[in-house]
Amino acid sequence: MKDASPQAVYLSDYTPPAYLVDKVSLVFRLDPAATRVLSRIEFRPNPDAASGQPLKLDGEKLKLIGAAVAGEALQDGEHSLTDTALTIPASRLPDGPFVFEAEVEIDPSANTALEGLYMSNGMYCTQCEAEGFRRITYYPDRPDVMAPFHVRIESDMPVLLSNGNPGDSGDGFAEWTDPWPKPAYLFALVAGDLVAAKDSFTTRSGTPVELGIWVRPGDEGKCDYALDALKRSMKWDEDVYGREYDLDVFNIVAVDDFNMGAMENKGLNIFNSKYVLASPATATDTDYENIEGIIAHEYFHNWTGNRITCRDWFQLCLKEGLTVFRDQQFSGDMRSKPVKRIQDVLQLRARQFREDNGPLAHPVRPSSYIEINNFYTATVYEKGAEVIGMLKRLVGDDGYAKALDLYFDRHDGDAATIEDWLAVFQDATGRDLSQFGRWYTQAGTPRVSVTDDFKDGTYTLHLKQETPATPGQPAKQPQVIPVAVGLLNPNGDEVQPTTVLELTEAEQSFAFDGLSAKPVPSILRGFSAPVILDRKTTTEERAFLLAHDTDPFNKWEAGRALAKDVLARMVTERAAPGPAYLNALERVARDDTLDPAFRALALRLPSEDDMAQTLFDAGVTPDPLAIHDAREKLMLALAEHLSASLPRLYEAMNIPGPYSPDSKAAGCRALRQTALAMLARLDDGKTAAKQFRDADNMTEQLGALGVLLSVGHGQEELGTFYRQWQSDRLVIDKWFALQSSTAAPRKAADTTLALTRHPDFDWKNPNRFRSVIGGLAMNAAGFHDPSGASYELVADWLIRLDPMNPQTTARMSTVFETWRRYDADRQALIRGALERIAATPGLSRDTTEMVGRILGSA
Ligand code: 0A1
Ligand code: ZN
Secondary structure, eight states: OOOSSOOOEEGGGOOOOSEEEEEEEEEEEOOSSOEEEEEEEEEEEOTTSOSSOOEEEEOSSOEEEEEEETTEEOOTTSSEEOSSEEEEOGGGSOSSOEEEEEEEEEOGGGOOSOOEEEEETTEEEEEOTTTTGGGTSOBOOSTTOOEEEEEEEEOSSSEEEESSEEEEEETTEEEEEEEEEEOGGGOOEEEESOEEEEEEEEOTTSOEEEEEEEEOTTOGGGOHHHHHHHHHHHHHHHHHHOOOOOSSEEEEEEESSOSSSEEOOTTEEEEEGGGTOOOTTTOOHHHHHHHHHHHHHHHHTTTBTTTBEESSGGGHHHHHHHHHHHHHHHHHHHSOHHHHHHHHHHHIIIIIIHHHTSTTOOOSSOSEESOGGGGOOHIIIIIHHHHHHHHHHHHHHHHHHHHHHHHHHHHTTOEEOHHHHHHHHHHHHOOOOTTTTHHHHOOSOOEEEEEEEEETTEEEEEEEEEOOOBTTBOOOOOOOEEEEEEEEOTTSOEEEEEEEEEEOSSEEEEEEOSOSSOOEEEESGGGOSSOEEEOOOOHHHHHHHHHHOSSHHHHHHHHHHHHHHHHHHHHHHOOOOOHHHHHHHHHHHHOTTSOHHHHHHHHSOOOHHHHHHHHHHTTOOOOHHHHHHHHHHHHHHHHHHTTTTHHHHHHHTOOOSSOOOSHHHHHHHHHHHHHHHHHHHHHTTHHHHHHHHHOOSHHHHHHHHHHHHHTTOOHHHHHHHHHHHTTOHHHHHHHHHHHHHHSOGGGHHHHHHHHHTSTTOOTTSHHHHIIIIIHHHHSHHHHTOTTOHHHHHHHHHHHHHTTTOHHHHHHHGGGGTTGGGSOHHHHHHHHHHHHHHHTSTTOOHHHHHHHHHHHTOO
């Protein structure tokens, strides 16, 4: 890990592998500190590569016991060994196919990075994406080398799992065969004292599949929802994409120590337990929603990622953008499409726009990287999904369906590229996508500015696009931007239903004629492109769209824009919130024809971070404390304005009967929670305290506790909560996160410091670390406290975690990515913290790259 001068890898340097693999056989003799891995790999020269090349196998942190080529042991001098590779010269290799065998020793118990084979709570598990397999044995660890795997696990652990279908098993061993050629990053092995929640699914062609969710004994009662989500995902992929599952078993394992959300290993998905385990008493509605989405995401990877994988890691969005797009479609179908779209856009703006407008901006398909693990980003995932949504809009639903069928037909079993993907769309639809391809190569969020005029019954929209410079990309070309537009008459009727304008030039005008009055435009309906829309407009027009727009996304967007205008004026001019906004929101709150989940979203105020970015974009240096205070005041003003209807709303959203995680019930609870937060401003938390006492589910218990803390109460309840849930790791994560993320701005650093001294602060567990340290960073005003205490605390902990777990440290360093938004004093403090991290001796390649890019020096 401790490379002195990390080297960048470039897309333009891609060369095909010198050798392909026909078959892999692995034997694992598991031992916590000295696991032996015996490999037998059938190689053959790649006909598409230059001949006579050496065999270069990746390998890190491996102790080589012995190796042989074509049955003959390698002698000293017949190979070269470095910290990262084993190389055998061509002269030592037979012409044509040959077998390579090796035995290595690894130490899973010392593996705190959670890449490769490691231990979590006494169980063995693996994480091989992106380049973890090289920590298991010597192998061409690159996604364009695909092979069938046979695995034998020898261990006295009761449950032994790997990819594919089960084979022989007996006392102390189990064998698995995966018939589908796969890259090494999809390899997985699990061994432990586990129990399964089981079910089955019959594919539409009649093949039964055994489903198992493997958890620690005691947790088997918390798998029902995940199992149900899995079966719904399997059915949905058959119905919507025509994709069937292709093995006899599908297993999921929940592990407590995991760097990311989950991993799509072939036939053996490994999940962060947070995205599997749920019961009404311990999981919130958001947890249930995340579980459904992530189970679907990993399952959908079976086709988009596993059957068709990426040629190289630059093509990561090929599998991730498409799979996110598919899981978003699925969740929209399972729940409410408009609500899902709004949630996805909120996420996109909070994570991807933030990234795209700062020092870490990079294209959906980057062209170079130092550490690939640093590119599992919102841009690759979420913007990658938006790009696919735009493609679908441009070619239409039928064109999209045809293109996807062609993609699966043409590329099944391939390691493909974005060029392959676009060629499929061109061939299936006849559309030239050369300009569209810029969405993959240009970083930055395009700004689309709009002006309009109306003359002689013709309404004209003038659109202009501009993408700001991003690191390494000073000048940008115009992109193809689908702008979905509808027009409303001043009386509120729609005169022009949604039509998609294709903005391809830097400036372009679009006319609509035959109109009797100047219409009100509803632009970028459904958020038809990931751009920032810039249009001077009035409060009245926004209130009009909030009341009348037929497009649910833009209806919500109008309310959002109103709130941002109000908040911006409260911050910059100390203006009081005006009646236009308060009355508009009152109408939403009282409109029982609207979906409660939609109303909850419409009543929710923009986050403090969102406001900071909005002000910064408008040329104002954001003061996080002023934003926090303004937001609190606006909340109070709203509460006072709605005071007559809040108790009724709170009661009306109380659904009788036992808790159910379905989206309708969750929507009611979300609106009830919004009402509770406002009520607390009026009754000093009385209703919230009662809800906390009476709650029979985690959504309401945690919701009440959060509200109590936000109005300066809840200390006693924090204790009660802790005592009740002390033995449930996932619930205690919430307990930690709530405190660091909601602490009063000036107390946030101290509160977090105290939490880090709590006996349950197991900082080596990524979930716990993220709860406490990540929670502080989410507390915008507390994180940016002018003393700099929070910056220092976060830096201290990143420095401490880095040698243990570079991946999680590097990801967490992005909390500093927005530093250039702030005033000179804060910038100096953050720079100091970042430089201190950068200067840490032996800092990992992961964190070195991230901190360097954030500082602008890499
Ligand atoms: N492919 C997984 C995400 C993932 C990526 C990297 C990991 O470790 C470095 C782990 C998981 C997904 O998209 O769900
Ligand atoms: Zn994924």
